Amino acid sequence: MSRPALRVLHVHSSLEKGGVETWLTRIVPLLDASRYRFDFAVHQFDGEVAESLRTLGSVIHPTGLPRHITRYWQELVGIARQGQYDVMHCHFLEHAGYAMLAGKMANIPVRVAHTHLDVAPLLPGTSVSWRAYWALSRLLVHKYATAGIAVSAAAGSSMFGDSWRSDSRWMSLPCGIDLESFRGIRLSPTCAALRTRLGIADDVCVIGHVGRFVRQKNHRFLLSLLQDTVSAGLNAVLLLVGEGPLETEIRHIAKELGVGERVYFYGPTGHVAAPLAAMDVFAFPSHYEGLGLAVVEAQAASLPCVVSQQVPDEAIVVPRLCSKVPLNDAQGWVVAIRRAFQRDVAAADENWRKVAASVFEIHSNTSALLGFYDQATATATAGNTAERMCA
Known part of the structure; x- marks a missing residue:
C-alpha cells in the first residue's frame, strides 16, 4: 500500500x-x-x-x-x-x-x-x-x-x-540551480543581443553583479571599484541586476562619483542567465554571505568571478574562474578585474559540466x-x- x-x-x-x-x-x-x-x-x-x-x-x-x-x-x-x-x-x-x-x-x-x-x-x-x-x-x-x-x-x-x-x-x-539555461550562454547570440540593446561596444569590460540592493551586497564598493578601474585605464561599465531598498541611494551615489552614465540598472529578473551572458567579469564584494548562489550561477555561465573573502569556499566550484580579494585591498580588486577581463572562455562547456556534476x-x-x-x-x-x- x-x-x-x-x-x-x-x-x-x-x-x-x-x-x-x-x-x-x-x-x-x-x-x-x-x-x-x-x-x-x-x-x-x-x-x-x-x-x-x-x-x-x-x-x-x-x-x-x-x-x-x-x-x-x-x-x-x-x-x-x-x-x-x-x-x-x-x-x-x-x-x-x-x-x-x-x-x-x-x-x-x-x-x-x-x-x-x-x-x-x-x-x-x-x-x-x-x-x-x-x-x-x-x-x-x-x-x-x-x-x-x-x-x-x-x-x-x-x-x-x-x-x-x-x-x-x-x-x-x-x-x-536549474543549470540548463547557463550552458554556453556567453558564446550564444544572447550575449551580443543585450550588449547591443544597451549600446555597449565589444571592447568595453562589463563588470556585472546580481544581488538585492541591501547593505550585505556592498553596492557602494562596486561603484568605487568601477571608478578605480576606469581611472586605471580600463574602459569599463557596471551592470547591476536586482532590486531593493537601497537602489535609489546607489543611483544617487553613482552620479556623485561621476560614473552614472557607466552604470546600467537591469532590474529584477527570473532569468538571470540573460544578463550574465552580457558580462565579462562577475564581481561579488559581499560584507557577509551564507553561500552566495549568484557566484555559482556565474561559474555555470563560465564567467570569471572576483569575490570577497566573506564568500564561503563551498561556492567556489570552478577554482580557475574565481579570485578572492580582501575588501580592504581596493587596488587588488582592480588588478583582479583586469586579469579576469583578459581570460579566455574557450573552456565554457567544461566549466558548466563541473557545476552540473555538483550538488x-x-x-x-x-x-x-x-x-x-x-x-x-x-x-x-x-x-x-x-x-x-x-x-
Whole structure:
C-alpha cells in the first residue's frame, strides 16, 4: 500500500525573486505529486509565481509580518494545525526558533530549521535587543527543531554552534540551480543581443553583479571599484541586476562619483542567465554571505568571478574562474578585474559540466532534499513508536 503524499510547509518571508525563493519554486514542478506536496506560509508573494504554484497543487498561506512575533506565532500554529503537515521547513534566520516552537505546538513531527546565512559578521552592528532575540531563537531551534540544514559550514556554525557537524540532526545542503539555461550562454547570440540593446561596444569590460540592493551586497564598493578601474585605464561599465531598498541611494551615489552614465540598472529578473551572458567579469564584494548562489550561477555561465573573502569556499566550484580579494585591498580588486577581463572562455562547456556534476544541480539537489525529508520522517516515526511502547 502506497503512503499518502508527504506534506511539507515551507515558512519564509516571500515568494518573490530571490535565491531561496527561486530554488523552492523550481523544485515544485519536479515533485511527484503522489509522494510530496509543498505548501508555503509567506507574508509577501508575487502573484504570477503564486498562481503557478497553485496550479501545481501548492497552497499559499498569507501571514502577517514576523516582527509582530506573538501574533505571527499564533498564525503559524493555526496554519500548521489546519494543514496537518508532516514537515515544517523554516527558511527564516532570526525567527527560526519561534517557528520551530509553533511546529511543536501544532504536533508537526519533523521540524526543520534551514540557515542560509552566516550571521556572525552581522552581529557586532546589531542592537542589544536584536542579539537577545537571536540568542533566544537559537535556543528554541536547539530545543524544538528535529532536524536542520546549513548551506555552508559558516552558516551551520552560526545557527547550530561550532560543533554542529557532530550532531546527527544537522546536515549541509546548498540550494540548487536549474543549470540548463547557463550552458554556453556567453558564446550564444544572447550575449551580443543585450550588449547591443544597451549600446555597449565589444571592447568595453562589463563588470556585472546580481544581488538585492541591501547593505550585505556592498553596492557602494562596486561603484568605487568601477571608478578605480576606469581611472586605471580600463574602459569599463557596471551592470547591476536586482532590486531593493537601497537602489535609489546607489543611483544617487553613482552620479556623485561621476560614473552614472557607466552604470546600467537591469532590474529584477527570473532569468538571470540573460544578463550574465552580457558580462565579462562577475564581481561579488559581499560584507557577509551564507553561500552566495549568484557566484555559482556565474561559474555555470563560465564567467570569471572576483569575490570577497566573506564568500564561503563551498561556492567556489570552478577554482580557475574565481579570485578572492580582501575588501580592504581596493587596488587588488582592480588588478583582479583586469586579469579576469583578459581570460579566455574557450573552456565554457567544461566549466558548466563541473557545476552540473555538483550538488548544486537542481535534480540531484532535489533528490538530496527529498531523501532528507524521508529519513527525518522515518526517524520521527520510529521515535514516536518507541515512546508509545515505553508508555
